[in-house]
Amino acid sequence: MPLALHNTATRRKEIFEPIDPTNVRMYVCGSTVYAPPHMGNARPLIVFDVLFRLLRHRYGERHVRYVRNITDIDDKINAAAKANGESIRDLTERTARAFHEDVAALNCLTPTVEPRATEHIGPIIKMIETLIASHHAYFAEGHVLFSVVSDPDYGKFSGRSRDEMIAGARVDVAPYKRDPGDFVLWKPSPPDLPGWDSPWGRGRPGWHIECSAMSEVHLGDTFDIHGGGLDLIFPHHENEIAQSTCAHGGKPFARYWVHNAFVEFGGEKMAKSVGNVRTIREVLTEVPGEVARYAMLMSHYRDPFDWTEERTAQARHALDRFYRALRDVEDFTAPENVFPVTVMQALEDDLNTPLALTALHAILGALNQAIDRHEKLRLKGQLLAAGTVLGFLQQDPETWLKGAGDEAAEIETLIQQRLAARKDKNFTEADRIRTELAIRGILLEDKPGGKTEWRRAV
């Protein structure tokens, strides 16, 4: 079954065909490291992690190259460092470290390359020089600006005409711009802010050119997939396309553009500027990363949804059910790499993760009903294999259900006491023990064969 992706460039679902199946290339706009990432930031991280895993599954782990940049040059970074009274370097390092911890907790694989803007000043300058030489950019009052009129295709990607952009412009236009739509490639930096020597004096790059230069370095002029949040379509991705195609003599830039919708909180877009963010860190204090991940994948990536406690509760409940079923077949080894067709087809259809989860539930139901040992093995293998693509169900079920506490021995003792009481038909005592444990958050399940399992309530 082919892989279909919704391509923002054409506004249609298209069959994905890589330029080179032995080198499938994807670029995703990553994080600007000035503040702790929130669940809205987490969405593309998780969505494109699933796509990365799916591509690896289809084309082989060694044949997929996933580049996710870190923006460590930015006005917001400068402002935040100043406000914190810390150095810019300290701020970006500290934030990047926390970012990596958060992303790892969400079970996201490490991208093939995580380029930083500060490490690509050379290529950025080179690309700007190319654009100036080909009259797509000009120098004015210490700035280098991209000339929008020099690119007849400018605006096509995001579907807006130049007139519209001018009419809609809400920002004061800098007097040195030849056209109100022109955007900065390089701007001067005062001595107290980060800056690099360039043919245009000491300065720093604009945001858009960073991504154009980094994708060029790590993926080449033309590559397969470019991802990011919907809000990046304009101006960021429109500008990237303009810069890259103009710098590369008209060669196409990314072939498939994939954009995720927003996470909302209280009915509107979760954003720092709105002030309604739940940081990944906050969420992780309440639920395991795997639950947050599951909750994220309950909706299709192109649909917005509200981040609520009900949602994470439902995600946790679902994962508990999966792990409970896996625990019951823990003692036998399942075959590996038996990917269930239903789940894979859902994912291959434009990453339909909700449908994939439905398919996963069907397998769960079948596993719970299965009597035949062989059948159980097969279904367990399917759950685990699907879990490698979705990025969950890879933990030890016992650990998931019981937690890391050190009271296991004591609980076992109480369970044995209860079993003895039950054997003596002393149900009062048996129920007393069960209640005692329940108060401590320990739930008991009497299994057939006289065995009693326990797990931690949530």
Added chain:
RNA sequence: GGCCGGAUGGCAGAGUGGCUAUGCAGAGGACUGCAAAUCCUCGUACAGCGGUUCGAUUCCGCUUCCGGCCUCCA
């Protein structure tokens, strides 16, 4: 103002021109000493109004409402 994208049962959430997913919650049942877990059964929902059609939740138009972009933004 311009341009996108949505509106599905109590909640979450797929999908389809006719056979009406799935999960949670709820009701009943099986199992259990009782529970829990698990299994079985149960809900004819697709914003409104027109149109196309033998037939529309699914296609088209309009209306209403919601979210987003047009400025930093995942």
